[in-house]
Amino acid sequence: MIDYFAIFLTHGLIVLVCWRLLAREDLDDPLAAPPPAPGKPGTRKRRRRDKGRGGDV
Structure with missing residues (x-):
């Protein structure tokens, strides 16, 4: 009965x-x-990934 009421x-x-x-x-x-x-749309600055930098030395 309670199931019918809830539904x-x-x-x-x-x-x-x-x-x-x-x-x-x-x-x-x-x-x-x-x-x-x-x-304006698209004015957000994108973060750039520096490839090859900042990795393991």
Whole structure:
């Protein structure tokens, strides 16, 4: 009996969350999207590995 209750409760909550997400007005509005993050993509500096240096001497 408790197994059915636990399954019903968890699945019911998942259905409720999906229903509320799909009912949001801003899903269909492209102007409601958040602004892009500041900075240009790919501006992160990469660390370079020095091959042949710093190893066993």
